[in-house]
Amino acid sequence: MTSKELYEITVLSRGGQGGILGNKLLGKIAFVDGFKDIIAIPIIGAERRGAPIRAYLRISEQKLRRIDAVKEPDYYLILDETLLSYDYILSEIKDTTVIINTENGCSYKFPPGVIAYEVPATRIAIDLDLEVAGQPIVNVAMIGAFAKATGLIKLESIKKVVVDYFGAKGELNYEASAKAFELTREVKQDE
Amino acid sequence: MTDEKQETLIITGNEASAWGARRSKAHVVTAFPITPQTTVMETISEFVDSGKMQCNFVKVESEHSVMAGMVGASMTGARCFTATSGQGLLYMAEMVHWVSGSRLPVVTTIASRGIAPPWNIWVDYSDILSMRDSGWIIQFASTHQEIFDSILMSYKLAEDPRVMLPVFIAYGGFSQSHTSKPVVIPSQKAVDDYLPPVPDDGWPHLVLNPEKPIVHGNLLMPQQEYMEFRYKMHETIHGAKPIIKEVIADFHEKFGRNYHGLIESYRCDDAKYILVTVGALGEQVKDAVDTLRSEGKKVGSIKIRYFRPFPKEDLVEILGSKNLEGIVVVDRSIAYGSPTGGHISSEFSNILSELPSSLTYLPAVWGLGGRDVTVGDQESVFNDLINLHEENEIKETSNSYINGTLWVNLKVR
Amino acid sequence: MNKSKKQDLKKEDLPSFEDYRDLPHIPVSIGVKGSMGNTGEWRTFRPVINLSACNKCGFCYIYCPEGTIKFDKETGPMVDYIYCKGCGVCARECPKDAITMRRETEQVCENDEDD
Structure with missing residues (x-):
């Protein structure tokens, strides 16, 4: 683990995928894991199902005073590969680490300096029947991928928080995150 | 989360507000949804539904009725809580004055938002500041912890016989209401030790009692003491400054968190x-x-x-x-x-x-x-x-x- | 104006405040009869009920905005002239025209005056 005091994360998702909840849960997990302060900042509108949604997270070893939007995140957690088809999203990704939900290899190219991790979170959710209203829920699986890619949080902390939060469905969610932890891999970007 | 021990929860500003009402043991909560306040009332209704909070949770048909309900309930000597935002606050504006003019110690949190038109639901203090001259004490809470703590302090302040004025606690819509941060929730006992129950026999100046009917909200003629009652409120709200400092110092001593002063x-x-x-x-x-x-x-x-x-x-x-x-x-x-x-x-x-x-x-x-x-x-x-x-x-x-x-x-x- | 009646409430019985600091937080009235004083003094016209024309429907009793008409099913309505302001609503609403508004300055000597 590095000695950085502040980590900033941007979670990109589509309305209904659980991106905002996943962002908050990731904050809880980081707090349980011993970070001193966190702030989860969802950017909320109205009637947004399917729309691109973003949420920001700061996790810190110091008391946090900021409430402004994260502009240059250390990590992007991308719950849906198709979000990269928007130029304004793809173009903001530079000098950062991306953790992306994709099954057959991400078809979008990032500029040099971007470290990319891939995880088939939708496949994991479908295989585990982890669905809400017909939509595979990938947020907790993506948290497992985050744990693997960053080393900032522990799998057992994920378990503690999701079981506490989801009750009966907690074990299944944890299983998804553990599976994602196992399947997350770094992909070399073509120079 | 139990009531017996102190815990740190990762919660939104609105949840912190609901926890403030729960730990303060509010007797009556009147509710009408409005973004971005709605999750305050949703959280309180979950507390009430699960038996974790004993209060009369009254769903009414508008914000005007929300605050009218506060007037009626508070007159019986009950501890009263509600929350609103933006247009909702504007709609209840008339009753806002009835609460302060009746010197009722109601506490209300405001998840501030821009005033329409054009529609806007995000942080902007134009709503609460439109209540500038309503006779309420107006406080801004700058952190999630401060939202929770301020509710406890505000009841102590509002119910002080030297004050007897309602308190607004404003915080940012979405920027605070929907963001999540760690908030220390003290045990129920610790809060009970700090914030005593309301008096058994009602507020010092007013209590509704069917055995002793009174007429309240009377008409005062120009030669009568309307002007004196107004001046008295102005003097009282200024006079609340040292009492606010007392309340903050007392809170600092009990809970270790210092809010410095005004x-x-x-x-x-x-x-x-x-x-x-x-x-x-x-x-x-x-x-x-x-x-x-x-x-x-x-x-x-x-x-x-x-x-x-x-x-x-x-x-x-x-x-x-x-x-x-x-x-x-x-x-x-x-x-x-x-x-x-x-x-x-x-x-x-x-x-x-x-x-x-x-x-x-x-x-x-x-x-x-x-x-x-x-x-x-x-x-x-x-x-x-x-x-x-x-x-x-x-x-x-x-x-x-x-x-x-x-x-x-x-x-x- | 008929001043022979003893007043129920004297001026000195009402609280008076010379200093705002002596005021309570808010004004309230205790619900006592005549808390606004002897409002019967305000009349320029008085309602006079002709009981022989009255059908005892009770409209006057219901319409009186100040509650100064008493009503008994056997004997019919009776006006409390200590508090009746003389607004005339009862006379207007009476379906039998059994109530007439008479000037206070007019000597009322008919036997239908009941106070």
């Missing part, structure tokens, strides 16, 4: 330039102060916690320092047609006569309707102030200096 100053001791604002941006600006200090600029900040009563004496005490060269007062609200464009900066002009005349005074407005205000934006406001003081003009800035007021990031060709 204002909180940061690195002001030797500051040449001070930024004054309210709410969560008053907390965030400390980061900007630290950055500028590391560049050798002597800056500081003041967070106004209580807008009513206006903390004139406390501000003069700090701003009267002979080191000081410039002050910028920044509003996140708009007061159309006022001298400066902002509520607080307009009001602030009143104390300038008590400060050295060499001071540069810059009113500013930022972040209306939830527009993001970054730490960088806050640094730019300090730099504009320094620029204005040293060069008598503001150069190379992304902000607009129009008719004496700085409009942060205003789109101007």
Whole structure:
């Protein structure tokens, strides 16, 4: 683990995928894991199902005073590969680490300096029947991928928080995150 | 989460507000949904449904009825709580005055949002500041913890026989209401030890009792004491200043968290330039102060916690320092047609006569309707102030200096 | 004006305040009869009920905005002239025109005056 005091994360998702909840849960997990302060900042509108949604997270070893939007995140957690088809999203990704939900290899190219991790979170959710209203829920699986890619949080902390939060469905969610932890891999970007 | 021991929860500002009502053991909560306040009422209804909070949770048909319900319930001597936002607050405006005019110790949290039209649901204090002259004590909570703690302190303050006035606690819609942070929730016993139950026989001045009917809300003729009752409220709200400090000191002693007073100053001791604002941006600006200090600029900040009563004496005490060269007062609200464009900066002009005349005074407005205000934006406001003081003009800035007021990031060709 | 009646409430019985600091937090009235004083003094016209024309429908009793008409099913309505302000609503609403408004200055000597 590095000695950085502040980590900033941007979670990109589509309305209904659980991106905002996943962002908050990731904050809880980081707090349980011993970070001193966190702030989860969802950017909320109205009637947004399917729309691109973003949420920001700061996790810190110091008391946090900021409430402004994260502009240059250390990590992007991308719950849906198709979000990269928007130029304004793809173009903001530079000098950062991306953790992306994709099954057959991400078809979008990032500029040099971007470290990319891939995880088939939708496949994991479908295989585990982890669905809400017909939509595979990938947020907790993506948290497992985050744990693997960053080393900032522990799998057992994920378990503690999701079981506490989801009750009966907690074990299944944890299983998804553990599976994602196992399947997350770094992909070399073509120079 | 149990009631027996203290725990730190990762919760939203709205959940912190609901926890404040629960730990204060509010007897009556009247509810009507409005974004971004709605999750306060949703959380309280879950507490009530699961038996964790004993209160009369009354669903009514409008915000006007929400506050009317508070009037009726509080008159029986009950501890009363509600929450609203933006248009909802405007709709209940008439009953807001009935609560204060009846001297009822109701506590209400406001998840502030921009006023429509055009529709806007994001942080903007124009809603709460439209209640400026309603006779309520108006407080801004700048952190999630402060939202929770302020509810406990506000009941203590409001129910003090020397005060008997209602309290608004305002915080940012979405920027605080929907963001999540760690909040320490003390055990029920710790809160009970701090905040005693309401008197058995009702408030000192008024209690509804079917055995002893009274007429309240009487008509007072011009020659009668209407004017005296009004002056008495004005005197009381000013007189609440030392009581607010008592309540804060007592809270500090019991819970270890210090809210300083009616204002909180940061690195002001030797500051040449001070930024004054309210709410969560008053907390965030400390980061900007630290950055500028590391560049050798002597800056500081003041967070106004209580807008009513206006903390004139406390501000003069700090701003009267002979080191000081410039002050910028920044509003996140708009007061159309006022001298400066902002509520607080307009009001602030009143104390300038008590400060050295060499001071540069810059009113500013930022972040209306939830527009993001970054730490960088806050640094730019300090730099504009320094620029204005040293060069008598503001150069190379992304902000607009129009008719004496700085409009942060205003789109101007 | 008929001043022979003893007043129920004297001026000195009402609280008076010379200093705002002596005021309570809010004004309330205790619900006592005549808390606004002897409002019967305000009349310029008085309602006079002709009981022989009255059908005892009770409209006057219901319509009186100040509750100064008493009603008994056997004997019919009776006006309390200490508090009746003389607004005339009862006379207007009476379906039998059994109530007439008479000037206070007019000597009323008919036997239908009941106070």
